[in-house]
Amino acid sequence: MGANTQAFGQIKEQLVEKNVSLVAVSKTKSDEDILALYQLGQRDFGENYVQELIGKYNALPKDINWHFIGHLQSNKVKLIAPFVHLIHSVDSPKLLAAIDKEATKNNRVINCLLQVHIAEEETKFGLNKDELAEILAQGSVPGKDYHHTNVVGLMGMASFTKDEVQLQKEFSFLKSLFDKYVNGGENKLSVLSMGMSSDYKIAMDEGSNMVRIGSLLFGERN
Numbered sequence: 446m447g448a449n450t451q452a453f454g455q456i457k458e459q460l461v462e463k464n465v466s467l468v469a470v471s472k473t474k475s476d477e478d479i480l481a482l483y484q485l486g487q488r489d490f491g492e493n494y495v496q497e498l499i500g501k502y503n504a505l506p507k508d509i510n511w512h513f514i515g516h517l518q519s520n521k522v523k524l525i526a527p528f529v530h531l532i533h534s535v536d537s538p539k540l541l542a543a544i545d546k547e548a549t550k551n552n553r554v555i556n557c558l559l560q561v562h563i564a565e566e567e568t569k570f571g572l573n574k575d576e577l578a579e580i581l582a583q584g585s586v587p588g589k590d591y592h593h594t595n596v597v598g599l600m601g602m603a604s605f606t607k608d609e610v611q612l613q614k615e616f617s618f619l620k621s622l623f624d625k626y627v628n629g630g631e632n633k634l635s636v637l638s639m640g641m642s643s644d645y646k647i648a649m650d651e652g653s654n655m656v657r658i659g660s661l662l663f664g665e666r667n
């Protein structure tokens with residue numbers, strides 16, 4: 446099937462207008478598909494699986510920014526710590542601690558997003574708002590406890606539904622948390638990662654500044 450370069454052009458146009466950045470979600474897709482968008486200037490790609498990401502990192506140009514967007518186990522952090530650009534899916538204090546430890550070993554600072562649970566489904570990972578408050582609270586502010594992780598924003602996945610009102614509600618909830626911590630002082634949050642192929646327009650209307658789009662760019666996954 447291959448990458449849909451026409452869709453890429455159209456989506457880019459919509460995003461540039463609103464200053465929204467694009468993570469092209471390439472999980473399960475081939476190196477060739479990734480290179481097709483790379484050749485059009487795309488540098489940010491998102492992956493969900495550690496082993497797959499490592500294979501692609503080794504095979505593909507070194508100026509790609511690799512985003513890790515899937516559920517991440519603490520014991521696998523060391524495998525991606527040498528090169529990962531942004532981890533979107535930090536959903537526990539334990540994982541943040543593991544990232545800081547591995548980043549330290551690699552003499553890097555790793556940028557992270559805290560994943561917030563905004564969907565109705567229980568299956569999706571993420572912090573609730575109290576857990577988020579705790580992890581962002583004084584004392585666990587990276588830069589105090591942690592010198593090798595930077596929490597730069599929030600990420601959320603909305604419910605799997607076509608109900609636009611529901612989607613709006615979930616995205617605007619995340620935006621309100623984002624605003625609260627942006628304005629609230631010590632945490633320098635700037636990235637709000639929300640919106641996928643089916644809901645990115647709604648997410649953008651609700652204030653997203655980073656969307657993660659896979660199937661519209663690369664075709665449906667098996």
Ligand SMILES: *Cc1c(COP(=O)(O)O)cnc(C)c1O
Binds near residue numbers: 659661
């Ligand atoms: C797969 C995935 C996406 C992209 O999904 P599409 O519907 O293919 O755009 C975005 N975010 C996360 C966390 C994903 O796992």
